[in-house]
Amino acid sequence: MQIIKDRNIIEDNWQFIADDQLLLPGDCTVTLGRWLTEKEQLLRHDGKVGVRIESTDDLETISCDLALIPLVEINFVIFSDGRAFSKAWLLKNRYHFSGEIRAVGNFLADQIFYLSRSGFNAFNFEGKQNLTLALSMLNDFSVSYQKTG
Amino acid sequence: MYQYNQDDQTLINERVAQFRNQTERFLKGELDADQFRALRLMNGLYIQIHAPMLRVAIPYGLLSSTQLRKLAHIARKYDKGYCHFTTRQNVQYNWPKLEEVPDILAELAEVQMHAIQTSGNCMRNTTSDHLAGICKDEIEDPRPYCEIIRQWTTLHPEFAYLPRKFKIAVSGALHDRAATQFHDIGLHLVKNEQGETGFKVFVGGGLGRTPVIGQVIRPYLEKRHLLSYLEAILRIYNLFGRRDNKYKARIKILVKEEGLEKFKSLVDEEWLQIKDGMELSEERIQAIQTHFVLPPYDKSAAADATFHSRLESDNAFATWVKHNTVEHKAPGYRAAFVSLKAPDEPPGDITDSQLELVADLADRFSFGEVRSTHRQNLVFADVKQADLFDLWQQLNKTKMATPNIGTATDIICCPGLDFCSLANAGSIGITREINETLDNLDYLHDLGDIKINISGCMNGCAHQSVGHIGILGVDKKGEEWYQITLGGSSENEAAIGDRLGPSVPKDQIAKAVATILDVYVKNRIEDESFLDMVKRAGLTPFKDQVYANH
Ligand code: HEM
Numbered sequence: 001m002q003i004i005k006d007r008n009i010i011e012d013n014w015q016f017i018a019d020d021q022l023l024l025p026g027d028c029t030v031t032l033g034r035w036l037t038e039k040e041q042l043l044r045h046d047g048k049v050g051v052r053i054e055s056t057d058d059l060e061t062i063s064c065d066l067a068l069i070p071l072v073e074i075n076f077v078i079f080s081d082g083r084a085f086s087k088a089w090l091l092k093n094r095y096h097f098s099g100e101i102r103a104v105g106n107f108l109a110d111q112i113f114y115l116s117r118s119g120f121n122a123f124n125f126e127g128k129q130n131l132t133l134a135l136s137m138l139n140d141f142s143v144s145y146q147k148t149g
Numbered sequence: 150m151y152q153y154n155q156d157d158q159t160l161i162n163e164r165v166a167q168f169r170n171q172t173e174r175f176l177k178g179e180l181d182a183d184q185f186r187a188l189r190l191m192n193g194l195y196i197q198i199h200a201p202m203l204r205v206a207i208p209y210g211l212l213s214s215t216q217l218r219k220l221a222h223i224a225r226k227y228d229k230g231y232c233h234f235t236t237r238q239n240v241q242y243n244w245p246k247l248e249e250v251p252d253i254l255a256e257l258a259e260v261q262m263h264a265i266q267t268s269g270n271c272m273r274n275t276t277s278d279h280l281a282g283i284c285k286d287e288i289e290d291p292r293p294y295c296e297i298i299r300q301w302t303t304l305h306p307e308f309a310y311l312p313r314k315f316k317i318a319v320s321g322a323l324h325d326r327a328a329t330q331f332h333d334i335g336l337h338l339v340k341n342e343q344g345e346t347g348f349k350v351f352v353g354g355g356l357g358r359t360p361v362i363g364q365v366i367r368p369y370l371e372k373r374h375l376l377s378y379l380e381a382i383l384r385i386y387n388l389f390g391r392r393d394n395k396y397k398a399r400i401k402i403l404v405k406e407e408g409l410e411k412f413k414s415l416v417d418e419e420w421l422q423i424k425d426g427m428e429l430s431e432e433r434i435q436a437i438q439t440h441f442v443l444p445p446y447d448k449s450a451a452a453d454a455t456f457h458s459r460l461e462s463d464n465a466f467a468t469w470v471k472h473n474t475v476e477h478k479a480p481g482y483r484a485a486f487v488s489l490k491a492p493d494e495p496p497g498d499i500t501d502s503q504l505e506l507v508a509d510l511a512d513r514f515s516f517g518e519v520r521s522t523h524r525q526n527l528v529f530a531d532v533k534q535a536d537l538f539d540l541w542q543q544l545n546k547t548k549m550a551t552p553n554i555g556t557a558t559d560i561i562c563c564p565g566l567d568f569c570s571l572a573n574a575g576s577i578g579i580t581r582e583i584n585e586t587l588d589n590l591d592y593l594h595d596l597g598d599i600k601i602n603i604s605g606c607m608n609g610c611a612h613q614s615v616g617h618i619g620i621l622g623v624d625k626k627g628e629e630w631y632q633i634t635l636g637g638s639s640e641n642e643a644a645i646g647d648r649l650g651p652s653v654p655k656d657q658i659a660k661a662v663a664t665i666l667d668v669y670v671k672n673r674i675e676d677e678s679f680l681d682m683v684k685r686a687g688l689t690p691f692k693d694q695v696y697a698n699h
């Protein structure tokens with residue numbers, strides 16, 4: 001499957017594992033709840049393990065684990081849920097998370113410029129999406145007023 | 150006024166290109182209606198009964214003559230020859246075609262204008278005092294701070310999808326003319342004990358369905374912390390504001406539900422972590438201030454004698470000066486209002502040729518600038534007293550000199566049934582009826598300062614809840630009825646009006662207003678204002694008369 005990461009279109013093999021499923025071989029993301037309860041086993045998984053955050057999750061609960069996590073996915077249930085933008089900002093600027101911050105779920109290519117300025121560096125679109133077009137939208141603006149992001 | 154630099158211009162040009170692309174993709178079916186809705190709203194484009202409605206930003210109400218001419222051109226070329234000034238100092242077009250909106254935006258960009266964030270759940274245009282920089286009661290000119298806020302809010306990546314819209318207003322004078330206590334954030338420039346200026350910060354005010362008066366969250370904020378403090382409030386609101394119910398999504402509900410103290414502690418905790426990284430430097434403030442230096446006033450303006458002799462010889466002129474002009478801090482100058490409240494025109498509407506005339510008059514008499522007010526009029530801020538007579542004659546010829554600023558016919562009125570799909574009532578028609586019953590100028594002037602606000606439904610676009618007399622259209626089994634409130638105010642002593650009693654039917658509302666005014670005239674003590682009389686006497690004398698025959 002293809003995604004946008006660090007301004008490139010790349011092949012990607014991360015898979016999200018629902019709470020009632022067993023981990024599969026390879027790189028997996030799990031819910032925050034699962035991470036918190038099964039952290040020890042997850043760290044022994046043969047492959048990398050990332051965490052998927054919902055816009056209502058409290059980042060404080062994983063703040064101490066961030067060094068162990070290479071990927072945080074932030075899930076959009078609906079594209080207009082602006083909390084995801086602040087979550088990404090906090091991850092990057094408050095918790096100094098240096099891994100990958102990936103948008104997943106129902107967000108729009110038209111949001112990609114704002115998303116990247118808020119802290120996201122990877123984008124996995126839910127439905128059919130022309131990735132070349134989405135990639136070009138990272139350059140919708142060449143100037144910005146805010147220092148942040 | 151503020152002049153764009155290369156970056157400002159690039160940004161709005163790129164916004165036009167982005168929106169053109171979005172519109173094309175929508176028309177080709179590549180974006181669905183919901184997706185396009187969110188994107189177009191962020192560019193001021195609503196879809197209404199007849200056509201889309203495009204709201205154009207006028208940052209803190211300042212317009213140049215060049216911009217006015219462009220607005221006129223757009224009204225003529227893309228609309229039906231007129232446009233509408235709103236209660237947040239912006240301008241609206243009621244009849245643009247969706248396919249042409251990108252072209253309109255491109256034309257606006259040529260004169261440093263745009264429609265960015267004039268609707269949608271984002272930070273909106275910042276509003277201010279229409280007498281900024283020229284009034285005698287000013288602590289400091291608020292406009293440089295408005296411009297700093299304008300830049301910070303524009304395309305802010307993190308706060309584009311807030312729970313609900315977010316509005317900021319800034320006042321720099323003792324007298325609040327910007328309704329700051331009814332904004333999500335209101336800022337007052339104040340002095341601290343050391344004589345330094347900073348901001349008193351109000352939060353959680355708002356109108357609409359649940360009117361709430363803003364509360365002081367910080368009595369004194371140093372200027373250098375302006376943006377970090379705003380950012381802290383916005384981040385807390387973005388993270389914790391309610392998203393489950395759009396009628397409970399404004400920040401006023403969050404502040405209410407959490408309580409001011411809890412909300413304040415959340416904001417302060419956030420602020421402490423960002424404030425040092427986001428300081429506004431004195432140099433930056435000064436650089437922006439240079440855009441707002443006062444124009445070169447004629448030092449001998451007060452020596453002119455013609456003004457006083459005209460006042461004595463021409464009654465109509467004297468009446469206009471009394472009601473439609475106000476004092477200015479420079480000797481020999483006054484600020485002159487353009488009344489967009491001619492009795493037979495919808496409040497706030499202006500035609501293309503009127504716009505062009507205003508542009509010409511601005512060039513001749515007021516350093517090429519004009520301002521919009523939150524009561525939907527315009528004002529020439531810097532007119533020499535010697536020029537007032539000429540100015541008045543020109544305005545008078547074109548129905549823009551009705552001497553009714555601040556009076557009972559200076560009505561704020563929403564578009565209502567004529568244009569709005571949410572309306573229960575024809576507010577424009579009611580305004581016209583009230584005007585007909587108040588056609589005696591002497592009576593009108595004797596009534597003094599009275600603010601009547603009329604909204605066609607409980608969304609309250611015309612701020613009826615803070616009108617001295619508020620009128621709200623309600624639907625009763627398919628018929629138009631009107632609820633009346635008295636005693637509201639959006640100024641320093643902010644107040645939400647009290648309901649007079651049961652709503653009245655459409656054919657009774659103009660009469661009810663006339664009765665209310667009569668009760669005031671009969672009961673006032675000396676030159677007590679309407680608002681003071683309502684405060685003193687309460688609703689009873691009004692109730693007794695309005696419902697006398699029921
Ligand atoms: C013609 C179509 C219009 C529609 C459908 C419309 C719709 C609405 C709605 C739904 C609200 C409530 C929002 C909320 O409570 O969060 C609102 C508020 C408002 N509208 Fe309108 N509106 C229209 C025109 C106007 C016009 C022409 C003006 C200016 C004269 C205006 C000024 C406002 C203001 C100032 C508010 C109150 C903001 C606040 O709550 O602080 N609207 N409008």
Ligand code: SF4
Nearest residue numbers: 563569572605606610
């Ligand atoms: S107050 Fe109601 S009727 Fe009037 S413009 Fe607003 S939404 Fe429409």
